[in-house]
Amino acid sequence: MATATMTAKKEKSVLWDWLTTVDHKKLAILYLVAGTLFFVKAGVMALFIRIQLMIPENDFMTGQVFNELITMHGTIMLFLAVTPLIFGFMNFAIPLQIGARDVAFPFINALGFWIFFFGGLLLSVSWFFGGAPDAGWTAYVPLSTREFAGSGMDFYALGLQVSGFGTLISAINFIVTIINMRAPGMTMMRMPLFCWTGLVTSILIVFAFTPLAAGLALLMLDRIFSGQFFLPDMGGNAILWAHIFWIFGHPEVYILVLPAFGIISEVVPAFSHKRLFGYTAMVFATIVIAFLSFMVWVHHMFTIGIGPITNSVFALATMTIAVPTGIKIFNWLFTMWGGKLVFNTAMLCAASFVPTFVLGGITGVMLSMAPVDYLYHDTYFVVAHFHYIIVGGIVFGLLAGLYYWYPKMFGHKLNETLGKIMFWSLYIGFHLTFFIQHILGLIGMQRRVYTYLGGQGFDMMNLVSSIGSFVMGAAIVVLVINIVYSAYTSERITVRDPWDARTLEWSTPTPIPEYNFAQTPQVRSLDPWFYEKVHGDGTMKPAEPMGDIHMPNGSILPFMIGLGLFIWGFGMIMLNMDNPIIPPAIVIGVGFVITFGMMVLHSKEDHGYHIPVDEVKKIEKGVG
Amino acid sequence: MADHIDVAQGLPANPEKATLEGKNKFLGMWVFLGGETVMFATFFGTFLGLRKGTVGGPTAEDLFSLPLVFIMTMILLTSSLTSVLGILAMKRNNFKTLRTCMLLTVLLGFGFVGFEVYEFYHYYHEGLGYTTSAFASSFYTLVGLHGCHVLFGLGWIITLLARYWNAGGVTLANAPKFYSASLYWHFIDVVWVFIFTVVYLLSVGGA
Ligand code: HEM
Numbered sequence A: 001m002a003t004a005t006m007t008a009k010k011e012k013s014v015l016w017d018w019l020t021t022v023d024h025k026k027l028a029i030l031y032l033v034a035g036t037l038f039f040v041k042a043g044v045m046a047l048f049i050r051i052q053l054m055i056p057e058n059d060f061m062t063g064q065v066f067n068e069l070i071t072m073h074g075t076i077m078l079f080l081a082v083t084p085l086i087f088g089f090m091n092f093a094i095p096l097q098i099g100a101r102d103v104a105f106p107f108i109n110a111l112g113f114w115i116f117f118f119g120g121l122l123l124s125v126s127w128f129f130g131g132a133p134d135a136g137w138t139a140y141v142p143l144s145t146r147e148f149a150g151s152g153m154d155f156y157a158l159g160l161q162v163s164g165f166g167t168l169i170s171a172i173n174f175i176v177t178i179i180n181m182r183a184p185g186m187t188m189m190r191m192p193l194f195c196w197t198g199l200v201t202s203i204l205i206v207f208a209f210t211p212l213a214a215g216l217a218l219l220m221l222d223r224i225f226s227g228q229f230f231l232p233d234m235g236g237n238a239i240l241w242a243h244i245f246w247i248f249g250h251p252e253v254y255i256l257v258l259p260a261f262g263i264i265s266e267v268v269p270a271f272s273h274k275r276l277f278g279y280t281a282m283v284f285a286t287i288v289i290a291f292l293s294f295m296v297w298v299h300h301m302f303t304i305g306i307g308p309i310t311n312s313v314f315a316l317a318t319m320t321i322a323v324p325t326g327i328k329i330f331n332w333l334f335t336m337w338g339g340k341l342v343f344n345t346a347m348l349c350a351a352s353f354v355p356t357f358v359l360g361g362i363t364g365v366m367l368s369m370a371p372v373d374y375l376y377h378d379t380y381f382v383v384a385h386f387h388y389i390i391v392g393g394i395v396f397g398l399l400a401g402l403y404y405w406y407p408k409m410f411g412h413k414l415n416e417t418l419g420k421i422m423f424w425s426l427y428i429g430f431h432l433t434f435f436i437q438h439i440l441g442l443i444g445m446q447r448r449v450y451t452y453l454g455g456q457g458f459d460m461m462n463l464v465s466s467i468g469s470f471v472m473g474a475a476i477v478v479l480v481i482n483i484v485y486s487a488y489t490s491e492r493i494t495v496r497d498p499w500d501a502r503t504l505e506w507s508t509p510t511p512i513p514e515y516n517f518a519q520t521p522q523v524r525s526l527d528p529w530f531y532e533k534v535h536g537d538g539t540m541k542p543a544e545p546m547g548d549i550h551m552p553n554g555s556i557l558p559f560m561i562g563l564g565l566f567i568w569g570f571g572m573i574m575l576n577m578d579n580p581i582i583p584p585a586i587v588i589g590v591g592f593v594i595t596f597g598m599m600v601l602h603s604k605e606d607h608g609y610h611i612p613v614d615e616v617k618k619i620e621k622g623v624g
Numbered sequence B: 001m002a003d004h005i006d007v008a009q010g011l012p013a014n015p016e017k018a019t020l021e022g023k024n025k026f027l028g029m030w031v032f033l034g035g036e037t038v039m040f041a042t043f044f045g046t047f048l049g050l051r052k053g054t055v056g057g058p059t060a061e062d063l064f065s066l067p068l069v070f071i072m073t074m075i076l077l078t079s080s081l082t083s084v085l086g087i088l089a090m091k092r093n094n095f096k097t098l099r100t101c102m103l104l105t106v107l108l109g110f111g112f113v114g115f116e117v118y119e120f121y122h123y124y125h126e127g128l129g130y131t132t133s134a135f136a137s138s139f140y141t142l143v144g145l146h147g148c149h150v151l152f153g154l155g156w157i158i159t160l161l162a163r164y165w166n167a168g169g170v171t172l173a174n175a176p177k178f179y180s181a182s183l184y185w186h187f188i189d190v191v192w193v194f195i196f197t198v199v200y201l202l203s204v205g206g207a
């Protein structure tokens, strides 16, 4: 509002600045850092799992610890590592790609991050209070009820509930941003594909995380207040959980992979120096995949015994997903076809995504055949399948995005030599680890069992798989070294567009000023930045005159609300602890008061501040 | 940006959507309610799946009395009406009426919660504890969750009323806030209509 008077930014300490920031570019970095930490943590767990399985009848760890590790590995990787990494890139790139100064709800954006973060923390502290969750990331009842699982599952239910709420509100923010905040001329069908996949992923989150919230609430009520949802002799139904979980669970895998598709669709055209082949078909395929993803959840439950008709219907529905996915694969190939290809690390990751993902897709179609799934189910074949998608697809997609956007985010490129070492070792290590698991599964090795007898033909292959996982671990170490090394030695980037790329984020100065665009750009075509380079004078035409720029104020309230929810969740878990030192009711009350008290404080109107036009001109000259 | 709206000539026709901020709130609220719908659908599904699981405890036919639920329905529907009247007043820039209508909505909302507390208390004394059966758990969870939504909505509207009681008029900043709150209130009302049909009518009607 024009009445806001505060102009100059107060000097803030660095820590306070990061805790209170509502700037989408800084939140992106927070997401990336938090996601990376969780990724490393869960990766180390994976290495421990592979050490245990390296030789037959290993006693490196007990079955209980093994169960806790596979549960936490899967849960953390999906909810607390890949999701925030995706959100990091979405936060950074989407406002820039649509030519916006910020997201629609900067406050909600920060709130989403902190709630996610504290939810993840709640899950993680389980180790210190009677052990981590141990019923698998799918938390099937009755395994996850109080009868069979310890307090770890309380942390699972409440930690995911809290962090899921953060994810939900962030998704709403992305949807509104993409629909309402596009620059003039940026029609829906001119949006970069990453924005499209971001939009569709966010919509999936809104419709898939809410059933999960309901299911987790049931599990929580069942465990903490002795609800009777899942016990048949009390009138309950154990299959109910499986349905609710997979109604969420299958869309979830597309929630994760669609943004990776989006990144690939940005990186491949940029380094093929060609426009994306079949843009419209790509958008269409994205929407169809999202739509179908809600109709296939029973393929996770073929062996539960729902009946041949249901199984057949869902088997067919599952197979149809191969069609839109195939469209995407061919479009990426045709984009590369005849292009001026540059194989740097980003492009290597993006290009290798394509064959690896195809392998994962093929095993997926194999699994979708209900009768043979009786053989594959719960064997290492499944583990191999989803890791081909998740590591071969999503992780390589994220790495491509990291190498691609790094110069815009941090002002320098990552070292290419180290990048290539990382790529090749990760690529080889990955196939070494997981390809052989297909065969292990086919010859009958079960997943989620902490050891196996020697002499069944498993020994050699497990050893190979474990060696592969160490190679992957080494690749991640190289990545970390690269980040530190490049921070010191890489040449600073001052140009806008170090890759000669195509989309709007490359039209902003590096480093990007707080307000992104001094003047909102006028978009004239798909790949607007490339269009101006070819048909215009190489700069974006402004859609508005220079003027004061309105900015939102930072706020500590998001952090506090996250903290409040953490305390509340912890109090709920304490209800069933043996000797809580503080009465749980007090803890719950404190968390409740903090959370809602902060919301009441937030209802005060805050109009932000303005950066006066002279200041903007000065900044623009400085970076120009 | 688009938030420079000239209000010298009076408020625009739809003050809740006149600014970009208002438009964002409007859309965001709708998306949020879309998610809430799916969440409630999951609880409805749970109830429908488990409602026959009474394991010898009280059944729906034993407990539910339609007159009580009818009164509750009427109270909640009326509260929705008052909030509509409030929003209509808001569009006419009549802040006093908005205030009064919202206050009425709050009072009716509390009336509804009162009846619900009485209802649960009554069922409990009829022998339907939360842990009695799958039917009991799923019933209390679904209806109780709706009750929590009512309470949250009440807290929301009360906060707005307290914050703006002396604001003196409708502004482009407070209009979207009242509008979102009333949208949420309607949603709660619609959910109740489904609860009335699926939980009470279906059970008492013998389906
Ligand atoms: C360093 C790379 C990785 C290695 C070595 C690895 C290894 C493993 C192993 C050994 C298991 C246990 C299989 C079993 O016995 O059930 C597993 C399960 C799983 N992993 Fe990974 N993994 C890696 C990366 C990832 C990533 C990036 C994700 C997700 C984004 C992921 C998601 C999962 C999931 C969901 C499970 C299933 C857990 C369960 O069913 O209990 N993994 N992984």
Ligand SMILES: [Cu+2]
Binding pocket: A249, A250, A253, A296, A297, A299, A300
């Ligand atoms: Cu699936």
